[in-house]
Amino acid sequence: MSNATAEIVQISIATAKAAAKWGNNALISPTALGYQIHLSANEPLRSMQKAGRSLDNLGICQLQLAGSGWSKDLQWAFYQGFCNAKRHDGVAFNNEQGAAEQLVQLAQCFSFAKKMINETPEVLSPLALAEQAETFIRTIAPEGTVSSELISAEELANAGWHGIYQVGRGSSRPPALLVLDFNPGKDNSQSVAAALVGKGITFDSGGYSIKPTEGMATMKCDMGGAATVTAALALAILQGLNQRVKLILCCAENLISGHAYKLGDIITYKNGTTVEIVNTDAEGRLVLADGLMCASETKAPLIIDAATLTGAAMVAVGGEYNALFALDQPLATRALQYAANEQEATWQLPLQKWHQQQCPSPYADTANSRPVKGGGAGGASNAAGFLSRFVPNDGKGWLHFDLAAAFNNSANGYWAAGATGQGIRSIAAILLAETAAS
Structure with missing residues (x-):
């Protein structure tokens, strides 16, 4: 990871529940490089979109979707929640599953x-x-x-x-x-x-x-x-x-x-x-x-x-x-x-x-x-x-x-x-x- 990339807030998908100190069934919790998202097993897309909205409300302007588990639909749900009327960018998509180009095209049209x-x-x-x-x-x-x-x-x-x-x-x-x-x-x-x-x-x-x-x-x-x-x-x-x-x-x-x-x-x-x-x-x-x-x-x-x-x-x-x-x-x-x-x-x-x-x-x-x-x-x-x-x-x-x-x-x-x-x-x-x- 380059220094420039490391300076951007990193958003990852957690495989375990958040520690109890962050609240009961917390959706997001901090990491050394940014935040991790603890998805609901029942409604992963809605909980991912809600996580995007929560992170936008923190005032974060630019972030990287990092690590594994980022399907195209999960990334898009996050983007939809994170963007607001004043800002339609700021999300660096994850290309682990080869979807980054398609997501950039979606973002351009939306x-x-x-x-x-x-x-x-x-x-x-x-x-x-x-x-x-x-x-x-x-x-x-x-x-x-x-x-x-x-x-x-x-x-x-x-x-x-x-x-x-x-x-x-x-x-x-x-x-x-x-x-x-x-x-x-x-x-x-x-x-x-x-x-x-x-x-x-x-x-x-x-x-x-x-x-x-x-x-x-x-x-x-x-x-x-x-x-x-x-x-x-x-x-x-x-x-x-x-x-x-x-x-x-x-x-x-x-x-x-x-x-x-x-x-x-x-x-x-x-x-x-x-x-x-x-x-x-x-x-x-x-x-x-x-x-x-x-x-x-x-x-x-x-x-x-x-x-x-x-x-x-x-x-x-x-x-x-x-x-x-x-x-x-x-x-x-x-x-x-x-x-x-x-x-x-x-x-x-x-x-x-x-x-x-x-x-x-x-x-x-x-x-x-x-x-x-x-x-x-x-x-x-x-x-x-x-x-x-x-x-x-x-x-x-x-x-x-x-x-x-x-x-x-x-x-x-x-x-x-x-x-x-x-x-x-x-x-x-x-x-x-x-x-x-x-």
Whole structure:
């Protein structure tokens, strides 16, 4: 061990319980070079993440995972607990099992997503979100494999993307639709294997259905879906993705002004569906509808959207799980297994075709919600039902992630406050496996 390495705090995995003087069943105890972690046999990953959180709370900024026993999953659990909103580095990974390079790639993609989600909305405008996502993918992808189109402001309405335009027109900073094409074969005749769609609401006041302060304070995270699918594409590229994939980000600020969309407005979408606005705070599904239709135009057999869409999903599954919705049950079953393989907690919630009818309107084909708090009972399923109106083939090949676990309002024993990155590994794994099988 070099002197420079020895000066860094060394973190090892203990094979025995901590000495009694450190407390009953202590999770960490000091050593001559740093600390050792005494893992729970029942929940090793959770106890490892808790140890990372505890060591961050001690003020340690840089450490080395040393010794033996460091599997990839244990190292990643530690990293997730140790990092906070102000620092996404400081962990020198252990390469005993040859996983260090993969872990560095994971950290690179998670760091991008977390920094974007935690960024102040004053800095991260809709256009800035789109531009930074494109720049990140270009830094990851081989040269010449990425092209893009950015449609903004009035051009959105002219192109028929009325959902994004209507939600974003109340802000002085224009809404935008990014369509990025990752084409590793550099062949425009190659079919698109998958399309990723992300909700990119850079700040959500709720519009005229305005949120209370406690509900609005963290709404910089409402572009978490866009950050998640961007990071997932980047991770898949780093892991060898060789299929053509389109990334579609629906970016807007949902603000109040004399030019903002209003309750009672009716939006007519490209596919002819008319939508009455009964809640301007149910805006995520309005922008995703455009993104899903844009994805449908690519003829991709796999469409995955991700969004911090409903509080109802958080009520249903809590803050540790993401919620998954699908009409294609065989695909959903595979997706849940991919997520489990990546150690990302994901739970499927109900979705049937009849959920499309759960938000009726006397003036349009559907309302965008129900005019009651939180959208009423089954709000997350009803939102997914709304989205299902805008996907092809009766939902075959489509997955919807409601990212209940993407952001924590405050720190707890396992996570720092802010973005978690939960969902990135799952979506990257689905993308790689399903496009390889197609």
